[in-house]
Amino acid sequence: MMELVCPAGTPAALRAAVDAGAHTVYCGFADETNARNFPGLNFSREEMAQGIAYAHARGAKVLIAINTFPRAGDQALWHRAVSDAAGLDADAVILADPGLIAHAAQTHPHLRLHLSVQAAAANPDAINFHARTFGIRRVVLPRVLSVEEITAINREIDIETEVFVFGGLCVMAEGRCSLSSYATGLSPNMNGVCSPASHVAYADTGGNHEARLGEFLIHRTPKGMPVPYPTLCKGCFTSPGDGSSQTGHIFEDPVSLDATRLIPALQKAGVTALKIEGRQRSRAYVAQVVRAFRAAVEAADQGAPMPEGLLARLTEGQAATTGAYAKTWR
Amino acid sequence: MDLTIGPIAFFWSAEQVRAFYQRLASTPVQRVVIGEWVCSKRLPFWQHEIPAAVEALQAAGKEVALSTLTLITLKRERRQTAGLFASDLPVEIADLGALQHLPEGAPFWVGPTVNVYNEGTLEWLAAKGARRICLPPELPLASVVQLARAGRQAGVAVEVWGHGRAPLAISGRCYHARLHDRAKDNCQFVCAEDPDGRLVETLEGQPFLTVNGVQTLSHAHMTAAPHAAALREAGISGLRLSPQQDNFDDIINIYAQILENGLPAPDALSDLRRILPGTVFAQGFLDAQPGATPCP
């Protein structure tokens, strides 16, 4: 059966994911070392120890994401996170920064290393390079690839692949985007946040709701309509041009990824693990999504058709897309 | 400190490329990185210009390196990357995966789209044979200072983004094609219509970003001119200027004056404003502010 890798932003969400049938849970420490460094989220060392014990007692694994890029002059914080993860008996660490991976491979040779999506290893050369150089055991593939490309990659590499199947969708190659810091000074790579809440302002102006990120207007909707969270790449902009002027979602519509129906194809493509995005989402959300996807991977394992409409309620009001997995997305 | 000219980000015609490098040969820059940086579909239209450009630049005493693509996914892109390492010029990697093709012990350069955020990564690259590293534009001065020190110890020349629209993101999706309601595979090369990229502004008409095919750049010209003295003091060895259609020779001359004659920052900025009227200049990144924060 394909392994289901589920998000947990809090101990309660970790327990909810394990109880709902997650094979594996991924989470991070409550600091800048992980790419979901949001207010009120993530784990203290003690909570991580308890979470790992809870998961291991129920046959589930825990992966610790240490997937931001260490700050120059301050690498000790990231090094400590790696050694604590090893000491806490995490099943693997998910890393992106080459310097940090080199450090982890050298100081903890028995620690299982996964290559984070933030490392943007988008072709067999990049993946083989990391496998050969650092002994990486699994790569989380960037969301820029089609199913055909994933199939081709798996033919050329020897390590496991993990792909995103549900949740938020980055349209840019992850780990290679500074849009957020251009508008706010804070970025996924450096601070573990994208379009951070600390720089979001909502306002009512003349019959409209407006959402701003830093000094830039990202969304404007008529009063009475919900105004989306101003994630920069899903904002509404104008690109003036002779005869081709466009106003709208220039980069991506405010959609979320749902690749449920592609699970059999991804299994055939040789994918080891399916990943659900959303460490910032509630335990209720995590439980619902995990339960639905556990049913889907079990169905795929038996060659049964994918259960339909399991998650319609969670994507209600938000269109779902299969993203780059279908080549036409580009 | 000296000047490096980065690869051309935009889709220019073969004639424009030829004229650009001919002129560049007579400018006061020390080195030039040449190659398709953004979209492999553009390369057949101008790659035959590369040998003559390299020859002219080398004859004028410039160091020349070949750039890889920023995002390498397709098989032909991987083959093309491997081919770069077969030339006798140094390769500047724009995607870390290119190192899979690096011949054992061959020296290489690292471009600003590779994530070098800390000493650990810099030292690791140095051990692999990196000789020059242009740091990512989003780094604050505090990190730049640390990395310059680490570079000196590791024998690596460290460079920072000097001038031009900064590369902020790369995608599998082509935004130029999307703006024309086309798929990437049927783009009909619409990005050629915008030789300095295409403006994206907010619904209030505030200029914000620049679309260049699969790449997204800042709208503002990111300039290190206000920080030149601090960068020199930190031991930074070069500033990178990014090619643009508009007044590029004059831009080079202003930076050359900053480096050679210590042209003060306010004068450099007013010179830039004079030759590029209407342009927004920013350098929030070095100040640990939002990158778009305009220069005073």
Add this chain to the structure above:
Amino acid sequence: MTQRPALLPLLTRLPPPPLARPALGLALTAFLRRIAQRNPSILSRLGPYAGARFLLDVRDGPFLLLMQPEARRLSAHSRRTPEPAHDAAIRGGLAAFLAMLHGAEDGDALFFSGELQIGGDTSAVLALRNALDDAELDLTEELAALSGQFGGWLRRGSALAARKSGLILSRQEVLP
């Protein structure tokens, strides 16, 4: 979202609270203290936002609530006077508040769908939402522990509301 009966008529049928607002404030504060004591991780999760003032505008409720977690103070404010000073605000129907509190609905989904609106310091609201989500609160359980006439009123109101409205007044363990 599931269909819910109109709440306003239901709530207006509830008897008014038996206390004047200052006394009500004391009762609410006692209630908050009790939650904070039983769930110390809420305050540690709030981190730098524990000192923020949260305005809770339950639109179909009789008054505005101002919550100050660090001071462990919860006070009621009339809708007829200007709003009390606050750092962050969450506004919406009682059903949406309760659904978020009890983990029956995803906070993000409630915000995206517009059932809850947020104002002021968005980070503080996120921190609060995440801290509450982790605490796995059960309002019915917390209320059951209250005594006195205010507790009695809330319990009666809660039971009536749950019966008549299908509102989520207990922690949701497993969802269908």
